[in-house]
Amino acid sequence: xxxxxxxxxxxxxxxxxxxxxxxxxxxxxxxxxxxxxxxxxxxxxxxxxxxxxxxxxxxxxxxxxxxxxxxxxxxxxxxxxxxxxxxxxxxxxxxxxxxxxxxxxxxxxxxxxxxxxxxxxxxxxxxxxxxxxxxxxxxxxxxxxxxxxxxxxxxxxxxxxxxxxxxxxxxxxxxxxxxxxxxxxxxxxxxxxxxxxxxxxxxxxxxxxx
Numbered sequence: 001x002x003x004x005x006x007x008x009x010x011x012x013x014x015x016x017x018x019x020x021x022x023x024x025x026x027x028x029x030x031x032x033x034x035x036x037x038x039x040x041x042x043x044x045x046x047x048x049x050x051x052x053x054x055x056x057x058x059x060x061x062x063x064x065x066x067x068x069x070x071x072x073x074x075x076x077x078x079x080x081x082x083x084x085x086x087x088x089x090x091x092x093x094x095x096x097x098x099x100x101x102x103x104x105x106x107x108x109x110x111x112x113x114x115x116x117x118x119x120x121x122x123x124x125x126x127x128x129x130x131x132x133x134x135x136x137x138x139x140x141x142x143x144x145x146x147x148x149x150x151x152x153x154x155x156x157x158x159x160x161x162x163x164x165x166x167x168x169x170x171x172x173x174x175x176x177x178x179x180x181x182x183x184x185x186x187x188x189x190x191x192x193x194x195x196x197x198x199x200x201x202x203x204x205x206x207x208x209x210x
Contacts, residue, residue, distance in 0.1 A: 023057075024140035025166060027133060031072070032080045032164040033177070044069050044076070050129075059136070064129050071130040075105070079137065083164040086145075086153035094150050098142050105134035 034043050034053070043053035047064040050072070054060040078101055085094035108124035123136060144152065144166065156163045156177035163177035 022140075024136040025144055027057075028079060028137035028141050029164050029166060031076050031133070031137060032083060035076050035080060036162045044073055054129075054133070059123070059125065060129065060132055062129050062132065068129045072133065075101075075130065075134050079141075080164065082141065083153045084155055086150040087155040089151075091150040094153070095145070098138065098145065101134070101138045102142060105131065105138050107135045107139045 030053075039045065043049045047066065047069065050064050050069060078097060082094045082097050082101075085091075085097065108126065109121045110124045111119050112122045113119045123132075125132075127135075141153070151172055152167045154165050154167055154174065156165065156179075157175040158177075161177060161179075163179065165174065165177045167174040
């Protein structure tokens with residue numbers, strides 16, 4: 001089985017720490033992208049909406065307060081600036097922001113042993129919702145950046161889209177967020193179908209956009 005560079009880096013870090021960094025990196029991307037949704041779909045619009053947003057993650061099964069929502073909105077803006085800085089090649093600025101965020105939202109690792117496994121590191125299950133979410137998201141992006149480089153963080157190339165993504169391709173070629181990657185794939189597939197049909201019928205080729 002072959003893994004992408006991103007998968008290998010996250011697996012390597014996970015082996016060393018016992019922390020699921022792939023899951024935490026997803027927290028970072030999801031939070032940034034929630035900021036480009038409609039106001040009525042923003043998970044930070046209410047405590048209940050945010051509880052639904054993090055449902056299924058035991059690490060985040062803690063109370064959510066209006067103060068958490070306010071702090072997470074600020075954190076979302078700062079985290080989004082990491083992706084936008086990296087996307088335009090301003091690596092130093094992205095790193096400076098991450099360093100500042102790691103100071104404000106430090107991780108608190110603890111050694112644990114459970115289910116017959118040897119001692120390994122978990123993130124401490126203490127602190128507020130903001131403490132937990134921000135610390136996990138920031139450390140995952142920082143470790144990813146340190147192992148793979150800032151150019152793995154990107155902003156969708158679609159003109160009307162500002163969604164963030166993590167490029168897990170083997171040749172650093174990804175340009176679109178998950179939503180528009182699917183759209184581009186569908187357009188490419190349609191173009192290929194048109195080409196095959198045109199060649200088979202000896203007709204002029206039409207593009208999908210025509």
